[in-house]
Amino acid sequence: MALTYTPREQIEVYRFSLPVTIIVPLLAVFLQAFIPLRFPFFSIFDLPLLVVIFFAMARRSQVAGLVTGAAIGLLQDSLTHHQIGLYGIAKTVVGYGASSLGVKLDVESVGTRFLVVTGFEVIHEVIYFSIAHGMVRLNLHWNWAHELESAFANAILGVFLFGLMDRLKDRA
Amino acid sequence: MGRYRNVSFLAAAIFLQILGLAVQVKRSSENQPSRLIRVWAVSAITPPEKALVRIQNGTSDLWHNYFYLRGVRQENRELREQIEQLQLDQVRLKQDADQAHRLQTLLGFKEQFIAKTLAAQVIGSSGSEQSRTVYIDKGSRDGIQLEMAVISAAGVVGRVINVFRSTSQVLLINDQQSGVGTILEQSRLQGVLKGKSSGELVIDKIMADEEVKPGDRVLTSGGDQIFPKGLLIGTVDRIDKGPEFLQVSVKPTAALNRLEEVLVIVKKEEHEPVSTATGTRASDILAERLPSVPDKPAVAANAVPGSAARGAVPPKAVRIHPVAAGSVSQGAGQTKTPAAASSTTAKPITTAPRSTSGTTGTPGSKLPATTASNPVAAPSAKLPSPPNSKPLANTTPSQPQPTPPGDRPQ
Secondary structure (H helix, E strand, O other), X not given: OOOOEOOHXXXXXXXXXXXXXXXXXXXXXXHHHHHHHHOHHHHHOOHHHHHHHHHHXXXXXXXXHHHHHHHHHHHHXXXXXXXXXXXXXXXXXXXXXXXXXXXXXXXXXXXXXXXXHHHHHHHHHHHHHHHXXXXXXXXXXXXXXXXXXXXXXXXXXXXXHHHHHHHHOEEO | OHHHHHHHHHHHHHHHHHHHHHHHHHHHHOOOOOOHHHHHHHHHHHHHHHHHHHHHHHHHHHHHHHHOOOXXXXXXXXXXXXXXXXXXXXXXXXXXXXXXXHHHHHHOOOEEEEEEEEEEEEEEEOOEOOEOEEEEOOOHHHOOOOOOEEEOOOOEXXXXXXXXXXXXXEEEOOOOOOEEEEEEOOOOOEEXXXXXXXXXXXXXXXXOOOOOOOOOEEEEOOOOOOOOOOOEEEEEEEEEEOOOEEEEEEEEOOOOOOOOEEEEEEEEEEEOOOOOOOOOOHHHHHHHHOOOOOOOOOOOOOOOOOOHHHHOOOOOOOOOXXXXXXXXXXXXXXXXXXXXXXXXXXXXXXXXXXXXXXXXXXXXXXXXXXXXXXXXXXOOOOOOOHHHOOOOOOOOOOOOOOOOHHHOOO
């Protein structure tokens, strides 16, 4: 797994068309809500998180990253029965972090993508559980084995998904 | 200042969301749920879900009803045999039900019937492992209201927690915030069934010295005022003994992670059961049991020979049926009666295997919508039997299983 540092002047910044910016996050939230009904194991994945990471790393703008994360997170929150903001805050932080990392690393390589997704999945869950437990008093049970399994599963899916979504990028 | 611009945005975004969360936490304690953003999100996500589910069902129906008909004749033959067997069973069970009705009438119990149900299709989930909810394709315009019970052919599913115009959100019984009043069929122990974060169902707060066996059926107790009494929830899977309490793990009979069609109980009715032996009092039953002198036939003073038999008033025949002695002797208010024996005559909900005509209550659904004239019984067909009944001090009047009015003795 090659993890390479990219000088700032060599960084390529991408943008996305408006339909892609709107439809892809909606599609991710839709599939996340729909597929587990037919394939329960799919709930281990977090498609909206993968989309947040991908957009944030490709745009390489921290403000755009956090806005994308907040919007997708709040949309995801709206479909649950919990208070709105749990996923919103977690994905805001992930969006900001992923775009910050995108400025410094070569996020086009498979190895980087795998590690970045694994790391951010764990960070996302830690933030979610902290807020859910600390603010909303949800009695969630933290299970390291399950979280790591979920992180690796998302990382593998992310590598393939990012490869597909690369086609949607326009060079800025 | 420009250096901290991005960090400032991050801090502002997080601060605003935390503020929003704090407001919601406060408002949720005042029962004022935040709605608008949910309405937008649900309006954006559920229409394509509905469309996809309909396309999927349509394709499946087309395949199963018109193309893939292999083995249908054989299946038809088997089903006919099964119907004959069930008809025999029904006769036997009806007698039991009649008996239960008479007992309930004597004891002044009230029955809770499922008067009307509405079939609905599950179209989506929350998409989160921490929120075990599903969306159904029926909403306020179909008569769905908050806190309505949702069941499936196999057992209890959950309750409605959010109602939108054409969809509703159902909290599954295995969510952490869910709670269902339960009773164990054999041991008659009552408790509250809750979900764990892993999705497992448990009944806690049962004293460690109580005896619970794996495989025991878990039914609704009716104590939560949402689910009628006697609906099947699942079976006891595992028992973990703690120092003070048992933790009873329950395996749900409904496939909570693979739901397709459900029934929403939109109307419940509570009334006293109708008995065939109307006017029969407890004293009549006791009188029947005690040895007594037979009444003398009344003979008319001016009766002519041969007309005595015609003019005689025969002793009033009180039709007495066998009574479970244990049930009667326990007395009203202290009895765990054969609750809901009436349900034994109830018609179980049958999920049509991919489609038979005439069973579709609403377009796109496979379960029949029912009304009082065509009621659907709760999923649990078998209910507590009298020999296992134990006296219990603070038992509420039994709210047995619904019985189709046509099956009840008039």
